[in-house]
Amino acid sequence: MIRIYNTLTKEKEEFHPLEPGKVRMYVCGMTVYDFCHLGHGRVLVAFDVITRYLRHRGYDVHYVRNITDIDDKILRRADENGEVYTDLTDRMIHAMHEDEARLAVLPPSEEPRATAFIDDIIAMIQRLVSTGHAYPADNGDVYFAVESFPDYGKLSRKKLDDLVAGARVDVQEAKRSPADFALWKAAKSGEVSWQSPWGDGRPGWHIECSAMSTKCLGDTFDIHGGGPDLLFPHHENEIAQSECATGHKFVHTWMHAGAIRVNKEKMSKSLGNFFTIREILEKYPAEVVRYFLVSSHYRSQVDYSEESLAEAGRTLTKLYHALRGLIPAKASEVEETEHDRRFEDVMDDDFNTAGAISVLHAVAGEINQHRRDGNEDEASRAAAVLVRLGAVLGLLQQDPEAFFQVGGSEGLSPKDIEAMIQARADARKARDFAEADRIRDELLEKGIILDDSCEGTSWRKA
RNA sequence: GGCGCGGUGGCAGAGUGGUUAUGCAGCGGACUGCAACUCCGUGUACGCCGGUUCGAUUCCGACCCGCGCCUCCA
Numbered sequence: 001m002i003r004i005y006n007t008l009t010k011e012k013e014e015f016h017p018l019e020p021g022k023v024r025m026y027v028c029g030m031t032v033y034d035f036c037h038l039g040h041g042r043v044l045v046a047f048d049v050i051t052r053y054l055r056h057r058g059y060d061v062h063y064v065r066n067i068t069d070i071d072d073k074i075l076r077r078a079d080e081n082g083e084v085y086t087d088l089t090d091r092m093i094h095a096m097h098e099d100e101a102r103l104a105v106l107p108p109s110e111e112p113r114a115t116a117f118i119d120d121i122i123a124m125i126q127r128l129v130s131t132g133h134a135y136p137a138d139n140g141d142v143y144f145a146v147e148s149f150p151d152y153g154k155l156s157r158k159k160l161d162d163l164v165a166g167a168r169v170d171v172q173e174a175k176r177s178p179a180d181f182a183l184w185k186a187a188k189s190g191e192v193s194w195q196s197p198w199g200d201g202r203p204g205w206h207i208e209c210s211a212m213s214t215k216c217l218g219d220t221f222d223i224h225g226g227g228p229d230l231l232f233p234h235h236e237n238e239i240a241q242s243e244c245a246t247g248h249k250f251v252h253t254w255m256h257a258g259a260i261r262v263n264k265e266k267m268s269k270s271l272g273n274f275f276t277i278r279e280i281l282e283k284y285p286a287e288v289v290r291y292f293l294v295s296s297h298y299r300s301q302v303d304y305s306e307e308s309l310a311e312a313g314r315t316l317t318k319l320y321h322a323l324r325g326l327i328p329a330k331a332s333e334v335e336e337t338e339h340d341r342r343f344e345d346v347m348d349d350d351f352n353t354a355g356a357i358s359v360l361h362a363v364a365g366e367i368n369q370h371r372r373d374g375n376e377d378e379a380s381r382a383a384a385v386l387v388r389l390g391a392v393l394g395l396l397q398q399d400p401e402a403f404f405q406v407g408g409s410e411g412l413s414p415k416d417i418e419a420m421i422q423a424r425a426d427a428r429k430a431r432d433f434a435e436a437d438r439i440r441d442e443l444l445e446k447g448i449i450l451d452d453s454c455e456g457t458s459w460r461k462a
Numbered sequence: 463g464g465c466g467c468g469g470u471g472g473c474a475g476a477g478u479g480g481u482u483a484u485g486c487a488g489c490g491g492a493c494u495g496c497a498a499c500u501c502c503g504u505g506u507a508c509g510c511c512g513g514u515u516c517g518a519u520u521c522c523g524a525c526c527c528g529c530g531c532c533u534c535c536a
Contacts, residue, residue: 010466028536039536073534157465158532205534227536234535258467259530269535295485296475301468301529311474311486318485321499346476354476358484368500372493433495440497451499458499 002057002348004223005299007231007254008155012350017222018252023054023061026213026251028226028234029111031068032092033077036099037274038289038304039260039267043227045290046257046298046351048105049393050225053347056392064216065108066209067093070115070202075191085192099277102286104394110216114208118194121203121211124245125183125196133244136198137174140186146179149240155254156232181237183207206237210245213238219246225255229268258301267304275304285406287395288313294353294393316395317404317460319386322364324400325455326371328383339363343389353393360389360396404460412446421450421457 002015017023027047030040047065054061069089078085100107114121125142128134133148146152152160163179182204187193193200203211213221219242226235235254242250260267267274280289292312296302339359346355363386370379390396405414420439427435440450447462 030536031534037536041536043536156531159464162464163532228530229535232531233533257536259536261529264529266530266535270533271535274535299467300475303474307486308474314487315485318499324499349477352476354485355483358476361484365501372501428495431495437496444498449498452494452497453499 002054003350004253004255005350006252007256008251013253015253017059018220021058021060023059023223024217024221025051025061025063025223025225026209026217026221027063027065027108027224028209028230029065029067030092030096031071031073032089032096033071033074034092034269035276035278036096037267037269037276038280039227039274040096041099041103041277041289042260042293042298042302043225043257044100044105045103045293045394047225047255049294049298049353050223050255050351051106051108052392052394053351057344057348061109062217063108064110064112064213066212067096067111067113068205068208069093069113070192070208071205095278099281102281103277103290104287104397106394112212112216114203114212117208117212117215118203120215121207122184122194122196124207124211124214124241127245128183128241131244133240134183135176139174140199140201141174141182141204142184142198143175143180144183144237144241144244145176146181146240147177149244151243152179152240153236155239156236158232158236181206181233183241206234207241209234210238210241210250214242214246219248219250221251223253223255224251225257228256228259229266231256256299258297258299261301261303262305264303280309284309284313285403287398287403288316291316291395294395295357297354298351319360319364319390319396320398320400320403321451322367323383323386323396324404324458325453326367326376326380326383328387329380331384331388334381334384334388337385339366339385340389343392347392356389356393360386360393363389401458404458406461412443412448417443417448417459421459424450425457 003012004015005012025047027043030036036044047063051061051063070085074085074089078088081088125134128144129136129142132145134142134144136142146160153163160179164177184196184198184201184207185204186198187200187202191202193202213224224235239250262273262275265271265273277289288309292309295312339362343356343359346352346359349355363382367379367382367386370376370382387396420443424436424439427433427439443450443459444462448459449462451458451460
C-alpha cells in the first residue's frame with residue numbers, strides 16, 4: 001500500500017486513485033524564458049522517480065507536465081533580447097528537453113503548451129464570469145473574485161484577511177479586492193495577443209494550468225505536483241479557478257518538492273543564487289547529479305554544494321564497481337528477492353528514495369561478496385536485481401565502462417591509455433616495479449586511476 | 463506579525479517507544495610487488511528543559527536555533 005504525504009491535508013494518506021489501476025497526475029512545468037536550474041531539476045527528477053515507481057507498482061500512469069510559453073517574463077526577456085517571443089520559448093524548450101534527457105528524466109505522457117489551449121482558457125474564464133466568480137474590470141483585465149470562493153486558502157492555510165492586511169499583494173484600482181488575481185490581461189499596444197470576449201489580450205499566470213489539467217485529465221484527478229514556491233499563490237489559485245469553474249473537487253493529492261538551497265538560502269531566480277543544470281553538468285556527470293538529487297527525500301530541503309556532488313560521485317562509483325565486468329542475468333529470470341521487497345517497503349512510504357538507495361548498497365555488497373567467493377552465477381543474478389531496482393530510480397542503467405570512462409582523459413585517448421596499461425603490465429611481468437609505478441603515476445596525474453584484478457587492469461576517471 | 467517545516471554520530475542522510483539504517487571520510491586487519499578496487503572489523507548519534515511511560519531520539523508541552531511561504535520564483 002502506497003502512502004503519500006498530501007499537502008492539502010498535511011498528512012500521509014493511503015493512495016487510492018480515483019480509477020483503480022490508473023493514476024492521473026499533473027505537474028507544473030517550466031515557464032520557458034531561461035535555462036532550467038537545479039531547482040527545476042529536482043522537481044523533474046522527483047516526479048520522474050514517482051512516475052517510475054507508480055508504474056513499477058503496476059499503475060497505468062498518465063503524466064501531464066505543462067509548458068507555460070506565454071507570460072510577462074517571457075515577453076520581457078524576448079523584448080530585452082530583441083527577438084520574437086516564440087524564438088525564445090522554442091529555444092528554451094529545446095534546452096529543457098536536452099537537460100531532461102541528460103538527467104535520464106523520461107518524457108511525460110503529455111506536454112501541453114499554454115498557447116495551444118487559448119480557447120479552453122477563454123472558455124473557462126467565461127464560465128467563471130458567468131457564474132459570478134470573475135469580473136471584467138475597467139482596465140480591460142478580467143479578475144478572479146477571491147471572496148466568491150469560501151475555500152480560498154485551504155491549501156496554503158492562509159486567511160484572506162491576513163493576505164489583504166499584508167498588503168504585499170499588488171494593489172490595483174481595478175480590482176474589487178486586493179487579493180483578486182488576473183485571469184486575462186488586456187494587451188498593451190504591440191504585444192502578442194489573442195481575441196477574447198473582453199478584448200485582445202493574453203491569459204494570466206494561473207489559469208493556463210487549470211485549463212490544461214482539466215482538459216487533459218478531467219475535472220478531478222489524482223495527483224498535482226510542483227515546486228515548493230508554487231504552493232502559494234499558484235496552486236491556491238488553481239484550486240479556486242478550477243473548483244469554481246467545474247463545481248467539482250480539483251485534485252485529490254497535492255505534492256510539493258523541497259527547495260534546493262545554496263549556503264542555507266533557497267536557490268531562486270529572485271536571489272540570483274542559482275546554478276543552471278547545464279552549468280552543473282559541465283562539472284559533474286549527469287548521473288551523479290541525479291544520484292545527488294535522489295539520495296535525499298523529495299520533500300526535504302537539500303543543500304547544493306561541490307562537496308555533496310563529489311561525494312555522490314564517489315558513492316555512485318562504488319555501485320558501478322560492483323557491476324563492472326559482470327554480465328547481469330536477465331532481470332525477468334531472477335525472481336523477487338528480499339531486497340525487492342525491502343525496496344518496495346521503503347518506497348511505498350511516500351517515495352523514500354534515501355531508504356531505497358540503502359537497499360541498492362546492500363545488493364552491491366552482496367554482489368561483491370559473491371564475486372570474492374568466485375560465485376559468478378550468484379553475482380550476476382544479484383547484479384540483475386541491482387540494475388532492475390536502479391531502473392526504478394533512473395540509476396545504474398549505463399554500461400559501467402561508459403560511466404567510468406566518460407569523456408576519456410585530456411590529451412589521452414582510450415587507445416593511449418590501453419597502450420600505457422600494456423606497457424605497465426609488461427614492466428610488472430619483468431618485475432620492473434619502478435617503471436610500472438611510474439606509468440601508473442603518470443596516468444594518475446592525467447586523471448586516470450587504475451584498478452588491477454585477476455582478469456587484468458581497468459581504468460577510470462578520477 | 464500570520465502559517466508551515468526542521469534540528470540525528472566528523473559530514474551527508476533514513477528511521478524507530480525497548481533490538482544494525484545507509485553512504486562518504488577516519489582507524490585496524492585481509493588481499494596486493496606497492497597501491498587502487500573489494501572484503502572483514504571499528505563509533506554508547508539523536509538541539510535544550512520538563513512531562514507521559516517499566517522504558518523516549520521516537521509521544522506531549524515549553525524553550526532555543528535554522529529554514530520556507532505570506533510578492534515573480536520549481
